[in-house]
Amino acid sequence: MNFQLSEERQMMQDSLRRFLADRYSAAQRDESVSNAIGFAPQIWAQLADLGILGALLPEDVGGYGGKGFDLSTVFEELGRAGVVEPVLDTAVLCGTLLASDPQGKGAALIEGLIAGNVQLAFAHGEVNSRYERLWVETRASAYGDDIVLIGRKSVIVNAAGADHLIVSARESGDTDDREGLSLFLVDTKAEGLQMRSSALMAGGCAAEIDFDNLRIPSSARIGPAGGASEMIEAALAAAEVALAAETLGAMETATQLTMDYLGTRQQFGRPIGSFQALQHRVADMLIELEQARSAVINAAGHLEEQPAVRDRHIAAARNLIARAGRKIAEEAIQLHGGIAMTAEYELAHFAKRIILAEHRFGDADTQLERFIDLSAA
Amino acid sequence: MDLNYSAEELAFRDEVREFLREELPTDLSDAVREGRSIGKEGHERWHSILNARGWLAPNWPRAYGGCAWNAVQRHIFEEECCRAHAPRIVPFGLTMLGPVLQKFGSDAQRDYFLPRILSGEHWWCQGYSEPGAGSDLASLRTRAVRDGDHYVVNGQKTWTTLGQYANWIFCLVRTDPDAKQQEGISFLLIDMDTPGIEVRPIILLDGTHEVNEVWFTDVRVPVENLVGEENQGWTYAKYLLTHERTNIAGVGFSQAGLDAVKRLARQQMHRGRPLAESPHFAARLAQVEIDLMAMATTNLRIISAAAAGQAPGVESSMLKVKGTEIRQEINDLARRAAGAYALPFASEALEGDNSNLAQPEGTSAVSAQYFNNRKLSIFGGSNEIQKNIIAKVKLGGRT
Ligand SMILES: Cc1cc2nc3c(=O)[nH]c(=O)nc-3n(C[C@H](O)[C@H](O)[C@H](O)COP(=O)(O)OP(=O)(O)OC[C@H]3O[C@@H](n4cnc5c(N)ncnc54)[C@H](O)[C@@H]3O)c2cc1C
Numbered sequence: 001m002n003f004q005l006s007e008e009r010q011m012m013q014d015s016l017r018r019f020l021a022d023r024y025s026a027a028q029r030d031e032s033v034s035n036a037i038g039f040a041p042q043i044w045a046q047l048a049d050l051g052i053l054g055a056l057l058p059e060d061v062g063g064y065g066g067k068g069f070d071l072s073t074v075f076e077e078l079g080r081a082g083v084v085e086p087v088l089d090t091a092v093l094c095g096t097l098l099a100s101d102p103q104g105k106g107a108a109l110i111e112g113l114i115a116g117n118v119q120l121a122f123a124h125g126e127v128n129s130r131y132e133r134l135w136v137e138t139r140a141s142a143y144g145d146d147i148v149l150i151g152r153k154s155v156i157v158n159a160a161g162a163d164h165l166i167v168s169a170r171e172s173g174d175t176d177d178r179e180g181l182s183l184f185l186v187d188t189k190a191e192g193l194q195m196r197s198s199a200l201m202a203g204g205c206a207a208e209i210d211f212d213n214l215r216i217p218s219s220a221r222i223g224p225a226g227g228a229s230e231m232i233e234a235a236l237a238a239a240e241v242a243l244a245a246e247t248l249g250a251m252e253t254a255t256q257l258t259m260d261y262l263g264t265r266q267q268f269g270r271p272i273g274s275f276q277a278l279q280h281r282v283a284d285m286l287i288e289l290e291q292a293r294s295a296v297i298n299a300a301g302h303l304e305e306q307p308a309v310r311d312r313h314i315a316a317a318r319n320l321i322a323r324a325g326r327k328i329a330e331e332a333i334q335l336h337g338g339i340a341m342t343a344e345y346e347l348a349h350f351a352k353r354i355i356l357a358e359h360r361f362g363d364a365d366t367q368l369e370r371f372i373d374l375s376a377a
Numbered sequence: 378m379d380l381n382y383s384a385e386e387l388a389f390r391d392e393v394r395e396f397l398r399e400e401l402p403t404d405l406s407d408a409v410r411e412g413r414s415i416g417k418e419g420h421e422r423w424h425s426i427l428n429a430r431g432w433l434a435p436n437w438p439r440a441y442g443g444c445a446w447n448a449v450q451r452h453i454f455e456e457e458c459c460r461a462h463a464p465r466i467v468p469f470g471l472t473m474l475g476p477v478l479q480k481f482g483s484d485a486q487r488d489y490f491l492p493r494i495l496s497g498e499h500w501w502c503q504g505y506s507e508p509g510a511g512s513d514l515a516s517l518r519t520r521a522v523r524d525g526d527h528y529v530v531n532g533q534k535t536w537t538t539l540g541q542y543a544n545w546i547f548c549l550v551r552t553d554p555d556a557k558q559q560e561g562i563s564f565l566l567i568d569m570d571t572p573g574i575e576v577r578p579i580i581l582l583d584g585t586h587e588v589n590e591v592w593f594t595d596v597r598v599p600v601e602n603l604v605g606e607e608n609q610g611w612t613y614a615k616y617l618l619t620h621e622r623t624n625i626a627g628v629g630f631s632q633a634g635l636d637a638v639k640r641l642a643r644q645q646m647h648r649g650r651p652l653a654e655s656p657h658f659a660a661r662l663a664q665v666e667i668d669l670m671a672m673a674t675t676n677l678r679i680i681s682a683a684a685a686g687q688a689p690g691v692e693s694s695m696l697k698v699k700g701t702e703i704r705q706e707i708n709d710l711a712r713r714a715a716g717a718y719a720l721p722f723a724s725e726a727l728e729g730d731n732s733n734l735a736q737p738e739g740t741s742a743v744s745a746q747y748f749n750n751r752k753l754s755i756f757g758g759s760n761e762i763q764k765n766i767i768a769k770v771k772l773g774g775r776t
Contacts, residue, residue, distance in 0.1 A: 154718075267513040326709075338506070343580040359716065360720070
């Protein structure tokens with residue numbers, strides 16, 4: 001048993017934490033958020049230079065990590081600093097999908113990704129999919145050597161800033177069948193693609209994308225025809241480990257800000273942290289935080305296991321983090337009082353981040369259902 | 378025991394319903410239902426419709442142009458307004474200042490200010506809180522120094538709700554810095570057009586501009602704008618707070634919110650079925666509805682005691698805590714129901730536009746409302762302060 005980070009990961013954590021403490025101020029975050037694409041290109045380039053993007057991908061595609069604990073180490077820091085740059089979408093979700101293509105078609109893109117020159121988005125969710133992982137109505141039909149895509153994707157994070165989309169579409173089968181799903185690489189400037197982008201409440205952007213008879217060569221397919229379900233599930237698993245760790249980092253910051261504030265804010269002639277009613281609430285936040293930390297370790301430590309074991313641990317972690325996160329975000333606001341309601345005070349960003357993380361890949365109830373299903377299996 | 382309204386009360390309810398059916402503009406009720414802001418104009422329009430009917434001031438005596446309704450009638454009116462998605466009555470002039478002037482104001486103040494509250498000529502805001510004086514309101518530091526027939530005011534108020542629309546502000550100011558905290562405070566009425574006043578916006582975490590900072594630099598306020606006696610302001614402030622706390626339970630808001638969540642849950646799909654059929658979601662919904670049913674009856678118990686002349690005590694604190702917890706839980710359910718559609722920043726939606734995404738009906742404001750309504754447990758006496766009151770009153774003497 002050993003709960004220490006390896007030496008390499010420790011170094012990565014230290015250098016990332018130092019970089020973000022130096023460079024990622026609240027003002028920088030505001031600048032990133034207010035950009036039309038939802039992030040700051042110069043920060044992205046610096047993250048690439050630090051080797052952060054490569055650390056999220058395995059060696060056989062040119063990275064130097066890509067394991068559960070690499071993801072959790074990096075994302076805890078990104079969450080702690082409130083980084084809004086789309087590392088999760090480009091590097092984890094899309095990077096993992098590309099890296100898992102048995103034919104290695106994504107090699108050139110991954111190289112560009114690790115160097116910081118490529119932005120990607122996974123166009124998977126749809127209007128009725130909610131959090132189902134294989135619910136795809138978008139159709140892909142073959143016409144000679146071409147494929148024609150028809151359908152609508154919704155709330156696709158980082159689409160506005162992406163050079164390419166990885167689009168899930170159905171070549172056969174019913175809406176929620178395991179079989180029949182394929183992935184296609186599509187240039188965001190392709191004809192037949194319409195995108196409307198909106199800023200997100202907790203930073204970043206997401207778009208709704210219509211594919212209106214979009215024509216691509218069949219060579220744009222990544223992975224097996226009609227057999228992409230496992231690739232999709234593996235990429236979502238990695239993304240959920242990353243998101244769980246990111247949320248943990250944000251919860252740490254929210255808790256820290258709260259403790260600092262309770263020590264300085266004076267009411268009734270003394271620091272409000274001297275009221276026992278509030279002390280117990282902070283104690284509860286700290287207890288939840290340790291639960292969350294262990295949940296992330298459980299999830300990260302099982303990312304390389306076989307899918308049923310992997311997904312059961314991930315569902316457990318995300319359910320716990322959803323509950324603990326809500327508690328910490330709400331208590332952090334409440335214990336601060338009015339100041340926490342302002343956009344200007346940093347806690348606002350972290351609270352929104354924590355709460356809205358629950359709205360990606362599955363909320364507490366969905367994770368609970370997954371956990372129950374996987375436990376029965 | 379009889380849980381039903383009397384025949385007269387039912388007749389009154391029908392009258393209110395009919396009025397709302399005929400007079401409430403649909404653009405306003407649509408905006409309220411969708412969680413969009415109606416702006417200054419919207420509030421003013423609704424106030425003037427109510428005023429034309431004589432229903433703008435449910436809690437004022439008839440002599441001042443009020444309805445003189447009892448607590449049960451007021452409750453019915455509020456409940457029906459919420460159900461019809463009517464805009465809320467902006468409380469600062471009508472529910473807060475009005476009763477203070479009626480009880481403690483001079484004849485001249487009553488004659489001048491009360492009709493202008495009703496007509497909408499004066500839009501009031503509440504200048505109580507300061508950066509250093511939140512829960513500990515009595516520690517406020519904004520100074521007013523007598524200079525001939527004026528007070529000269531210096532200092533800063535904050536969290537001033539809708540101060541950007543207001544042309545008058547009622548303020549608690551310190552007139553005797555040497556007295557004990559509560560005994561050196563006065564209650565001043567200040568025209569916001571007076572030189573030396575600056576209003577600065579505070580943007581809330583959901584992107585809305587609903588509160589402000591108000592800065593005072595050598596602001597000259599005529600002494601006739603002092604309410605009651607100098608250094609007695611704390612008494613008036615406390616009297617005002619008891620009025621601020623009417624409809625504290627927000628039962629009508631919760632009922633309307635719960636209906637909205639149910640609509641959303643029938644429409645949003647989960648695993649190919651309406652979300653409303655998911656046992657986990659259904660359980661959450663049922664839980665909060667059960668709480669609301671009981672709280673609504675607690676509220677009615679207190680209201681009917683009040684109608685019979687009994688002043689509520691710690692019960693208002695209990696209703697504040699439970700009522701806000703339930704409203705916040707309902708906001709939480711709404712954001713859950715929206716799934717990924719809770720992610721977009723639809724603050725534009727609050728101002729009348731929509732997000733660029735084709736948001737399913739009823740989803741565009743859910744997360745903004747969830748975050749915005751975290752305020753419910755902070756303002757109006759935070760829930761912690763309410764619990765302190767309950768414990769002090771009920772445990773008092775034992776510890
Ligand atoms: C959206 C919004 C609108 C508002 N509108 C107005 C307005 O129009 N006019 C106006 O005058 N004010 C307004 N307020 C101010 C509001 O009344 C204050 O926010 C409230 O009194 C709490 O004060 P505070 O924010 O300074 O928090 P603090 O008093 O600093 O409290 C911080 C935390 O400490 C807790 N705490 C404080 N004292 C104790 C204690 N003794 N025991 C246990 N816990 C304690 C609080 O409950 C809270 O959790 C508004 C506030 C908000 C957020």
